[in-house]
Amino acid sequence: MRPARMNKIRAVILDEKVDPVIRQLHESGLVELYDLSTKLEDPEWNALMLPAPSAEYGRNVASLTIKVSRILDLFSNVSVGEKAGLSGVLNPKVPAKKKLSFSSSEEITSYIENVLESVEGEISEPASKLAELENRKTILETLKDSVKYLSGFDLDLKFLGEGSYTYIVSGLVSQENMSELESSLEEATEGYVEIVKGNPVNKSEKEQKIPVIVATLKQCADVVGAELRKSGFERLDIANVEGTPSEIFNDTEKELLGIENETKAILEKLNALSQKWTDEVLVLHEVLEIEKERAEAYSMTGKTERTHLIEAWTPKKHVKKVQEIIESASEGYAVVEVSEPDEPVERIPVMLDNAKAVKPFEMLTEMYAPPKYNEIDPTMMIMPGFLIFYGIMLTDAVYGLLLTLAGLVLWTRMGKVSSGAYNLGYILTLSGLSTVFFGILTGGYLGDFMYQFLGMDIYTTGFALVNPLGESTYISAAKPLLSLGGIDVNNGPMAILLFSIVAGIIHLFIGLTVGLKESLSNGSVLDAFLNQGMWILLILAIVATVVTGNMMIAGGAVIAVIALCMIKGFMNGGILDALLGAMDITGFLGNVLSYARLLALCLATGGLAMAVNIMAKLLGDAVPVIGILIAVVMLVFGHAFNFVMNGLGSFIHSLRLHYVEFFGQYYEGGGKKFSPFKAKREYTSN
Amino acid sequence: MVFENPLLLGAIGAGLAVGIAGLGSGIGAGITGASGAGVVAEDPNKFGTAIVFQALPQTQGLYGFLVAILILFVFKSAPEWAMLAAGIGTGLAGLSAIGQGIASAAGLGAVAEDDGIFGKAMVFSVLPETQAIYGLLVAILLLVGVFASPGVTTIAALGAGLAVGFAGLSGIGQGITAAGAIGATARDPDAMGKGLVLAVMPETFAIFGLLIAILIMLGIMF
Numbered sequence: 001m002r003p004a005r006m007n008k009i010r011a012v013i014l015d016e017k018v019d020p021v022i023r024q025l026h027e028s029g030l031v032e033l034y035d036l037s038t039k040l041e042d043p044e045w046n047a048l049m050l051p052a053p054s055a056e057y058g059r060n061v062a063s064l065t066i067k068v069s070r071i072l073d074l075f076s077n078v079s080v081g082e083k084a085g086l087s088g089v090l091n092p093k094v095p096a097k098k099k100l101s102f103s104s105s106e107e108i109t110s111y112i113e114n115v116l117e118s119v120e121g122e123i124s125e126p127a128s129k130l131a132e133l134e135n136r137k138t139i140l141e142t143l144k145d146s147v148k149y150l151s152g153f154d155l156d157l158k159f160l161g162e163g164s165y166t167y168i169v170s171g172l173v174s175q176e177n178m179s180e181l182e183s184s185l186e187e188a189t190e191g192y193v194e195i196v197k198g199n200p201v202n203k204s205e206k207e208q209k210i211p212v213i214v215a216t217l218k219q220c221a222d223v224v225g226a227e228l229r230k231s232g233f234e235r236l237d238i239a240n241v242e243g244t245p246s247e248i249f250n251d252t253e254k255e256l257l258g259i260e261n262e263t264k265a266i267l268e269k270l271n272a273l274s275q276k277w278t279d280e281v282l283v284l285h286e287v288l289e290i291e292k293e294r295a296e297a298y299s300m301t302g303k304t305e306r307t308h309l310i311e312a313w314t315p316k317k318h319v320k321k322v323q324e325i326i327e328s329a330s331e332g333y334a335v336v337e338v339s340e341p342d343e344p345v346e347r348i349p350v351m352l353d354n355a356k357a358v359k360p361f362e363m364l365t366e367m368y369a370p371p372k373y374n375e376i377d378p379t380m381m382i383m384p385g386f387l388i389f390y391g392i393m394l395t396d397a398v399y400g401l402l403l404t405l406a407g408l409v410l411w412t413r414m415g416k417v418s419s420g421a422y423n424l425g426y427i428l429t430l431s432g433l434s435t436v437f438f439g440i441l442t443g444g445y446l447g448d449f450m451y452q453f454l455g456m457d458i459y460t461t462g463f464a465l466v467n468p469l470g471e472s473t474y475i476s477a478a479k480p481l482l483s484l485g486g487i488d489v490n491n492g493p494m495a496i497l498l499f500s501i502v503a504g505i506i507h508l509f510i511g512l513t514v515g516l517k518e519s520l521s522n523g524s525v526l527d528a529f530l531n532q533g534m535w536i537l538l539i540l541a542i543v544a545t546v547v548t549g550n551m552m553i554a555g556g557a558v559i560a561v562i563a564l565c566m567i568k569g570f571m572n573g574g575i576l577d578a579l580l581g582a583m584d585i586t587g588f589l590g591n592v593l594s595y596a597r598l599l600a601l602c603l604a605t606g607g608l609a610m611a612v613n614i615m616a617k618l619l620g621d622a623v624p625v626i627g628i629l630i631a632v633v634m635l636v637f638g639h640a641f642n643f644v645m646n647g648l649g650s651f652i653h654s655l656r657l658h659y660v661e662f663f664g665q666y667y668e669g670g671g672k673k674f675s676p677f678k679a680k681r682e683y684t685s686n
Numbered sequence: 687m688v689f690e691n692p693l694l695l696g697a698i699g700a701g702l703a704v705g706i707a708g709l710g711s712g713i714g715a716g717i718t719g720a721s722g723a724g725v726v727a728e729d730p731n732k733f734g735t736a737i738v739f740q741a742l743p744q745t746q747g748l749y750g751f752l753v754a755i756l757i758l759f760v761f762k763s764a765p766e767w768a769m770l771a772a773g774i775g776t777g778l779a780g781l782s783a784i785g786q787g788i789a790s791a792a793g794l795g796a797v798a799e800d801d802g803i804f805g806k807a808m809v810f811s812v813l814p815e816t817q818a819i820y821g822l823l824v825a826i827l828l829l830v831g832v833f834a835s836p837g838v839t840t841i842a843a844l845g846a847g848l849a850v851g852f853a854g855l856s857g858i859g860q861g862i863t864a865a866g867a868i869g870a871t872a873r874d875p876d877a878m879g880k881g882l883v884l885a886v887m888p889e890t891f892a893i894f895g896l897l898i899a900i901l902i903m904l905g906i907m908f
Contacts, residue, residue, distance in 0.1 A: 649815075
């Protein structure tokens with residue numbers, strides 16, 4: 001019920017033997033390294049040893065990582081890739097793990113360099129060709145764009161630019177600047193200028209531009225250039241071509257087409273190469289990532305002239321194994337010391353330690369906050385309550401079946417590659433089964449589908465225990481379940497409400513009992529009594545009242561609790577707090593009444609399903625011929641919507657009852673999660 | 687009987703249930719939707735998340751719709767004032783959707799920054815729905831005929847509906863607190879527990895409303 005007990009391991013290891021120790025600890029994933037760098041700032045420690053730098057091979061690893069990443073980038077760019085598709089998402093392939101084991105960084109580096117050499121040998125030529133083609137393509141496309149504006153001119157473009165005596169330039173001028181430009185050029189060159197205008201083109205929606213070719217004498221080039229710039233002349237950069245614009249245009253198009261075909265061929269080739277090598281390169285990438293983590297781990301250790309000091313947290317049950325690993329990896333050149341946690345509790349990492357059947361529910365605990373090291377782990381207690389509440393709130397056998405199937409897919413298929421999907425799938429599968437159970441109990445099969453369409457009222461048969469909307473064979477005005485203080489529990493809603501409140505009181509009682517135990521072990525008896533004890537007595541008093549029918553017991557208990565709350569408030573902070581303390585009783589009442597949502601949400605699912613059925617039936621009866629079709633569509637979409645909405649709602653409201661009402665009695669949370677120093681292996685195995 | 691056809695008051699109740707709750711849900715979903723549009727503009731992959739958060743404030747409208755259907759089709763023979771009160775209670779409590787919309791918008795914003803906070807943001811965003819659930823609860827209790835006291839059969843029933851309905855507006859305040867708490871939790875995940883305590887405070891008033899409604903229905907008055 002508590003997080004795993006931790007030990008601190010301290011090892012002094014000879015320099016030469018540190019690397020194998022770090023490697024093997026990393027593979028085992030049993031420890032969380034303790035960062036010594038802050039401790040080593042302390043002068044007393046500092047006199048003994050210095051913080052160690054990252055391992056030297058880290059630099060090598062970094063440069064190899066860059067190379068490998070570049071290849072992966074290229075592969076992901078060229079892969080035309082078969083789409084993963086729905087079946088791929090629902091049933092992902094687990095990559096085959098490649099078995100690799102190395103004993104030193106040199107081995108890894110040489111292995112990676114070897115593989116890289118053969119990969120690069122095959123891809124470098126097509127890759128550079130691809131880059132070249134892409135380059136040429138951009139050049140041609142700009143040229144094509146420029147030449148397009150000049151399509152109206154019949155001029156060999158090789159004359160553009162500076163000739164022996166002339167200077168010819170082409171470009172675009174906006175329409176309103178045209179006449180001004182003409183006159184200013186005329187003036188600046190004393191008439192030695194020729195301007196040929198083409199047909200106006202729309203460059204963007206707003207402005208029309210006129211393509212022009214301006215020819216002048218070589219010695220006027222500078223003044224012409226200045227005038228052109230002034231008028232907002234947009235020069236078209238065309239050089240090293242020959243032929244009329246339309247000829248060039250056609251030529252470029254032809255060449256572009258050729259490039260496209262060539263690119264396609266190369267892409268195909270690269271794609272084939274990527275299919276061949278991607279897995280291998282991913283392996284390299286993973287090996288490098290792991291290696292990088294190891295190199296960085298050094299910086300958490302301390303260093304003397306010939307030794308390293310490593311400190312690490314490990315769960316008590318793994319201490320022996322860790323000790324063995326260190327001793328065997330260092331071949332005995334190590335001193336290992338195991339000690340109880342010597343840090344304040346909030347610094348001790350927390351590892352939840354539950355049985356396999358409960359473990360996925362740790363997700364729900366951690367969503368709130370992992371427990372503190374010395375706090376109780378509530379996961380075990382969440383599980384039954386969560387499932388029961390979920391089932392009651394969704395209560396529909398068909399929805400439950402759907403949820404179970406969805407959960408199974410998530411759990412057994414997608415769960416193979418994602419631990420989040422595994423946990424959620426497991427929780428949903430169990431929630432689905434619980435929903436089926438409560439659905440059968442309350443006769444919910446797509447709401448009242450059977451009654452609306454088959455005319456069969458399940459509540460007049462013996463197949464449903466309670467009818468959330470009225471009477472059933474077992475609970476009716478003729479056969480009341482029981483009578484409480486003048487109210488007969490003689491129909492479904494009342495029975496479920498009674499159940500909800502009782503379940504709530506039991507739930508709170510469990511929480512309070514756990515809290516009482518915690519308070520007693522941590523603090524004074526008085527605190528335990530004021531925080532949990534008196535509420536437990538209040539619940540007991542209410543139970544006694546119900547059993548004996550004597551209202552005095554509950555009344556007395558309520559008055560006593562109010563008085564105690566005021567005393568507690570007064571002890572904490574005077575008169576004002578005492579008055580506020582009197583309100584605590586409404587908080588308690590609120591907690592109990594909050595469980596009434598079980599009834600409301602149970603009815604919301606069944607009621608909305610019924611609304612869908614009623615509407616489908618109305619549509620089916622009202623519209624001739626295609627009515628049935630519309631009714632079926634209405635049913636499918638309506639129920640899908642209701643299922644998703646209420647499935648989600650039940651999940652969160654079930655969680656809420658735990659987080660707010662249940663945890664409020666005993667749980668605080670806020671521990672630091674144990675994060676093991678562990679090699680993440682997806683494509684490789686050791 | 688005030689009217690020859692008792693369903694007349696019921697029809698008004700059904701209309702108010704769908705109408706007011708729909709108003710709340712519309713505004714709430716609108717607030718979340720605006721946040722969603724911003725998030726999706728930044729990252730189109732977040733569309734699904736945005737839809738999930740936007741679904742939360744829509745439940746109030748569904749509860750209103752549900753109560754309307756119950757009044758018109760299932761509990762046609764319930765006391766007339768009870769039908770009206772059920773509609774008014776569910777409708778007004780449905781305005782908590784405005785608060786839920788504010789909380790959901792904040793939740794969505796936090797998730798857009800950090801996917802890991804999805805579950806926590808969800809829990810906070812669903813808090814202001816309690817008020818609507820209490821409204822639904824009182825509506826059902828009024829309709830199923832468990833109580834036959836004057837608190838259900840006379841105009842006093844309206845008091846029950848108004849109590850749970852107006853107290854349900856505390857959902858707006860709760861939504862605002864929840865939005866703040868989501869921001870705090872996004873910054874420091876350990877703040878969740880304390881944030882929940884603060885965010886649950888405004889619910890006290892909804893519980894007062896529920897309590898008074900139950901007392902009226904039980905006929906414990908005067």
